[in-house]
Amino acid sequence: MIPRPLLSVRGLTKRYGQRVGCLDIGFDLWPGEVLGVVGESGSGKTTLLHCLSGRLEPNSGSVSFSQRDGSVVDLLQVPEAARRRLARTDWALVHQNPRDGLRMGVSAGGNVGERLMGVGARHYGQIRGQALDWLEQVEIPQDRVDDLPVEFSGGMQQRLQIARCLVTRPRLVFMDEPTGGLDASVQARLLDLLRSLVADLHLSAIVVTHDLAVARLLAHRLLVMKDGEVVESGLTDQVLDDPQHPYSQLLVSSVLQP
Amino acid sequence: MSETGLPAIRVRDLAKAFTLHTQGGVTLPVLRRLSLRVDAGECVVLTDPSGSGKSTLLRAIYGNYRPQSGEILVRHGNRMVDVVSAEPRQILEMRRSTMGYVSQFLRVIPRVPAVSVVAEPLQAFGVGKADAIERARAILKRLRIPERLWGLSPVTFSGGEQQRVNVARGFVAGHPIMLLDEPTASLDASSRAIVVQMIREARERGTALLGTFHDADVRALVATRSVSLIQAEAA
Numbered sequence: 319m320i321p322r323p324l325l326s327v328r329g330l331t332k333r334y335g336q337r338v339g340c341l342d343i344g345f346d347l348w349p350g351e352v353l354g355v356v357g358e359s360g361s362g363k364t365t366l367l368h369c370l371s372g373r374l375e376p377n378s379g380s381v382s383f384s385q386r387d388g389s390v391v392d393l394l395q396v397p398e399a400a401r402r403r404l405a406r407t408d409w410a411l412v413h414q415n416p417r418d419g420l421r422m423g424v425s426a427g428g429n430v431g432e433r434l435m436g437v438g439a440r441h442y443g444q445i446r447g448q449a450l451d452w453l454e455q456v457e458i459p460q461d462r463v464d465d466l467p468v469e470f471s472g473g474m475q476q477r478l479q480i481a482r483c484l485v486t487r488p489r490l491v492f493m494d495e496p497t498g499g500l501d502a503s504v505q506a507r508l509l510d511l512l513r514s515l516v517a518d519l520h521l522s523a524i525v526v527t528h529d530l531a532v533a534r535l536l537a538h539r540l541l542v543m544k545d546g547e548v549v550e551s552g553l554t555d556q557v558l559d560d561p562q563h564p565y566s567q568l569l570v571s572s573v574l575q576p
Numbered sequence: 577m578s579e580t581g582l583p584a585i586r587v588r589d590l591a592k593a594f595t596l597h598t599q600g601g602v603t604l605p606v607l608r609r610l611s612l613r614v615d616a617g618e619c620v621v622l623t624d625p626s627g628s629g630k631s632t633l634l635r636a637i638y639g640n641y642r643p644q645s646g647e648i649l650v651r652h653g654n655r656m657v658d659v660v661s662a663e664p665r666q667i668l669e670m671r672r673s674t675m676g677y678v679s680q681f682l683r684v685i686p687r688v689p690a691v692s693v694v695a696e697p698l699q700a701f702g703v704g705k706a707d708a709i710e711r712a713r714a715i716l717k718r719l720r721i722p723e724r725l726w727g728l729s730p731v732t733f734s735g736g737e738q739q740r741v742n743v744a745r746g747f748v749a750g751h752p753i754m755l756l757d758e759p760t761a762s763l764d765a766s767s768r769a770i771v772v773q774m775i776r777e778a779r780e781r782g783t784a785l786l787g788t789f790h791d792a793d794v795r796a797l798v799a800t801r802s803v804s805l806i807q808a809e810a811a
Contacts, residue, residue, distance in 0.1 A: 348665055506686040517699075535685065539664045553639060553664040560641040564597035571598050 322384060324349050324490060324522050325370075330379030332369050338546040339365035343379070345541060345551065349489075352516055352523045354537025354554060356530060356569065362546035363526045364494060370524065371411050371492045372401055383408075386489070406436050410483035414495035416475035420467045420482065426453065427463040429482045437486050452481040456511060473504035477511065484515060491516075491523040497532055509535050530573055534558055542566045582651050584753050584784030585614040585637060590646035590660075592632055606632045607643070610809050616752070619775060619785040621799040629805055630788045634755045636660075637786070638677045639667035650674065650753065672700050678746035678759040682738040684731050690741050691716065691726040697749040715744045719770055735762045747774055754778060756787030760794050772797045 323346035332339035340362040347353050355363040368374035370381060372393065381393040383404070393401060413419040420429050430449040431439075439445050450460050456477035458470075467475050476496070483491060496512065497505040513535060516523055525536050533540055533554060540557045542550040542565065550563040561567045593605040606629040614620045622630040635641040637648050639659050649656040652674045659667060671677075676697070685693070691712050698708035716726055719740040725733065730741050739762045746754065756775070760768045768791070775798045779785060789795045795802070 351665060503686075510685065510687045538668055552642070553667055555640050556642055556664075559635070560594075562595075562642060567597045 321348070322390075323347055323382075324351075324384050326380075326382040327370070328380045328382075330366070330369055330376050330381065332365050332374060332376045338362070339374075340369065340376075340543070341546045343541075343548055345548075347490075347522055347524065349522055350520045351539065352521075352525060352537045354533035354540045355524065355526045355543060356528065356533050356540055357543035358528060358569070361543040363528075363543050365546070366543070367492055367494055367524065367526045371409065372405060383490075406433075407486065408489050410486070410488040410491045412479060412483050412491060412493040412496050414498045416467070416472070416479040419479040420475060422467050425464045425466060426458065426470070426478055429467065429478060430485050433482050433486050448485060449481075452485050453478075455515070456481045457507070471504075473500055473508060476500065476508055480508075480512070480515070484519065484521075487519070489522060491521055493523060493525040493527075495527055495529075496525065497527070497529065505532075512536060530558060530570065542569065582654070582656060583613050583649075584616050584618075584651050585612070585786060586647075586649040586656065587612040587633075587637070588647045588649070590633075590636065590643055590648065592629070592636055592641060592643040607636070607805070608809050610646070610805060612803060612808055614753075614784045614786050616782045616784045617779060618800045619779050619787070619798050621795050621802050622786070622788045622805060623795070623802045624805050626790075631757050633805065634677070634757050634786065634788070638671070638675060638755055672697075674751060675753045675755060676746050676749060676751035677755045678743055678757065680739075680758045680761055682730060682742040682745075684729065684738070686731060687729055689727045690721065690730050690733070693730060693741060694744045694748055697745060701749050711748060712744070715748050716741070718774075719744050719767065736764060736767065739763055740767055743771055743774070747778070750778075750781070750783070752783055754783055754785045754787075756785060756789075758788055758790060760789060760791060768794060 325347040328344045330343040331341050343366055355366060357363050365374065369376040376394065382390050383393050384390050427446060427449040430452050431445040434445050434448060450463060453460055453463060458474055458477055467478055470478060497508055500508060509532060527533055537554045540551065540554050541548045542557060542563065544565045550557060550561065550566045557566060558570055561570050588611050590607050590610040592607040593603050595601060595603045624630055632641060636643050637659060643660055646660065648659040650659055650670060652670050657666065657670065691709060694712035694716060695708040698711060699705060713726065721737060721740055730738050743759050760771050763771065772794055775785060
């Protein structure tokens with residue numbers, strides 16, 4: 319099979335009335351590639367992520383997705399039911415706030431198992447076994463499997479959300495500020511975990527972050543967004559070490575060194 | 577020269593300037609119409625004083641800096657690929673299997689132990705985890721990093737220890753092209769001698785090396801040829 323991008327985005331535009339959310343965005347995401355989207359608040363990076371993950375309807379453009387059977391669908395054209403099925407089987411979305419991605423009234427094991435049941439798993443023992451295995455992978459002690467997420471620390475909740483997202487082995491993961499709101503030490507642990515999971519599972523991911531250090535660690539490639547447009551793109555270390563656009567230079571030079 | 581006659585690196589008419597938009601748009605030209613060739617089995621040493629663009633050239637070849645014009649052809653497998661116009665994923669692929677790079681400083685990631693830092697390029701290259709760890713341990717041992725440090729993140733290591741981890745990471749995968757930016761700068765004499773020996777062994781295996789070494793003794797021990805960027809640009 320000729321290798322082709324997992325996701326091909328062309329001319330993606332979203333307007334909020336007169337205001338531009340994102341304008342004429344185009345890029346390819348290849349299997350195993352992690353794309354970072356950076357820019358400050360209001361630059362359109364979250365709008366872009368929501369348009370891609372189906373939570374917002376863009377005004378124009380196309381988003382071609384390569385399915386497991388090799389066929390390509392335009393996510394903006396497929397019927398809602400098909401899009402929902404893909405969202406269960408092929409994608410996952412890691413929210414910045416774990417409360418948005420977890421069911422807080424369901425046990426940790428239940429949170430992970432539920433996603434498996436969503437794709438057809440029915441055998442209780444196997445579901446529980448996989449849930450336990452994933453808790454271990456995200457460094458949550460197995461004896462916490464029956465506890466509710468509300469009893470977890472913020473870092474643990476975020477790791478649980480990641481387990482819930484990855485248990486169904488999605489091919490594409492969207493992450494919205496995955497380390498936002500966490501303490502530095504908790505952030506380091508989570509980043510290290512994400513880095514190894516992405517590499518081990520050969521995941522493709524789109525990571526939206528305003529934190530350039532996070533982008534450097536996780537992303538192979540960056541898009542720099544300003545006022546809804548991509549002003550620069552390239553290899554992550556190239557964009558960060560030799561930024562070309564005035565705005566990218568400003569972003570990089572504004573980071574405080576601890 | 578390699579069997580196929582292809583050079584390892586061929587730089588043609590390379591120009592690189594930095595425009596500092598946050599500082600009044602000042603433009604600093606660093607490389608102007610530079611041409612250079614490195615073949616397999618050579619260790620070419622750049623001899624210019626600091627500030628003349630040696631690191632800039634190494635970083636441009638590695639795809640870390642973006643030149644304005646010219647070509648950087650790098651032998652990748654049995655064809656020449658132009659780094660200047662290559663797609664990011666192509667450059668990453670070249671870094672995995674073709675080009676190694678040792679900088680002056682290790683970029684430390686919290687929580688990742690030294691042995692994993694060193695094993696990572698091997699694993700990226702497709703070597704199994706157990707094998708990669710074993711080879712990482714061997715090279716850490718050769719560079720005399722005490723075994724009790726292998727499982728710790730290099731965050732707390734001394735400068736010299738961090739630099740030896742950096743050298744280990746750079747050399748572990750045996751890339752056919754090695755770019756060396758002051759790899760021996762912060763090392764003591766005995767560590768320097770080990771690195772010199774590693775460079776000479778790489779050269780004998782047919783690796784193409786291009787580097788900068790401020791220490792004249794090291795230069796004399798590793799170089800098969802010296803090049804001045806200033807003179808190369810004038811030619």
